Amino acid sequence: MKKAHMALMVACSLVSLGWTPPAENEVELVPVPGGTFEMGSESNSPNEKPAHTVTVKGFRMGRTEVTVGQWKEFVAATGYRSEAERGDGSHVWNGQKYERKQGVSWANPGYALDDLQPVTCVSWNDTQEYVKWLNGKTGRNYRLPTEAEWEYCCRAGAPPSNVGAIGWHKANSNQSAQPVGLKEKNALGLHDMLGGVWEWCQDWEGEYSGASQVDPAGPASGTKRMARGGGWLSAAEYLRASIRVGAPPDLRAVDLGFRLASD
Numbered sequence: 001m002k003k004a005h006m007a008l009m010v011a012c013s014l015v016s017l018g019w020t021p022p023a024e025n026e027v028e029l030v031p032v033p034g035g036t037f038e039m040g041s042e043s044n045s046p047n048e049k050p051a052h053t054v055t056v057k058g059f060r061m062g063r064t065e066v067t068v069g070q071w072k073e074f075v076a077a078t079g080y081r082s083e084a085e086r087g088d089g090s091h092v093w094n095g096q097k098y099e100r101k102q103g104v105s106w107a108n109p110g111y112a113l114d115d116l117q118p119v120t121c122v123s124w125n126d127t128q129e130y131v132k133w134l135n136g137k138t139g140r141n142y143r144l145p146t147e148a149e150w151e152y153c154c155r156a157g158a159p160p161s162n163v164g165a166i167g168w169h170k171a172n173s174n175q176s177a178q179p180v181g182l183k184e185k186n187a188l189g190l191h192d193m194l195g196g197v198w199e200w201c202q203d204w205e206g207e208y209s210g211a212s213q214v215d216p217a218g219p220a221s222g223t224k225r226m227a228r229g230g231g232w233l234s235a236a237e238y239l240r241a242s243i244r245v246g247a248p249p250d251l252r253a254v255d256l257g258f259r260l261a262s263d
Helices: 003-016 070-079 124-138 145-154
Strands: 029-034 034-037 052-056 057-063 091-093 098-102 198-204 224-228 244-247 256-258
Touching: 029 145, 034 070, 034 145, 070 124, 098 124, 145 198, 145 224
Parallel strands: 198 256
Antiparallel strands: 029 057, 034 052, 091 098, 198 224, 224 244
16 A cells, blocks of 8 residues: 555544644644642552642643654754664664664664654654754744653543553554554543653653642753653553653663653
């Protein structure tokens, strides 16, 4: 099947699910009203404890993860080469563990590439270059979400439904990233908050406090940035709102991407 026909079929599928495509390569943001929620978990990994009360102010969150097509526009406009392309590739899963593989990048992730897939193999540092370019192009104030904003949006005021209905994971992804927006949206109108790709957040890695907080932004410094949500290589049980991992800001992997937010 020709790529143009495949893209048209994917777009038709998205529309049938109630998704309205934005202008070509536009980053679509959804208004998120402020509110209070319980962040973290008492029953999972130690770095998800303690559960604590957090209030976030209103902001905007990307309806989907940043796509390959949106990243291509950035590369075409700037000639930017990602850290994977300039360095020694990206992490892939060898069946037992992640290992770095030369030549693996957003343009060559090891599976067939489509513009509607979430971009992968981009480091936290790479995301900052994209944000800088996009803000200069649009005059807006895009950024990565904080961990608190991300988890608030993921929870969306209600527990998740069937994980398979809302997220791509190891058992249903066909071993590759899938186009954004095909799974059910949550109560805020956001797609793929769980699964698809791990999503970089703005925060440095740090332990939670049990105290109530308003718009926490994490530690002032650190050695690792946070990623949330699980990805297409994750087992379904790891797709939960509270899961969090820290990674060096130059790390890149075939199941790691990002989503944008704005004040």
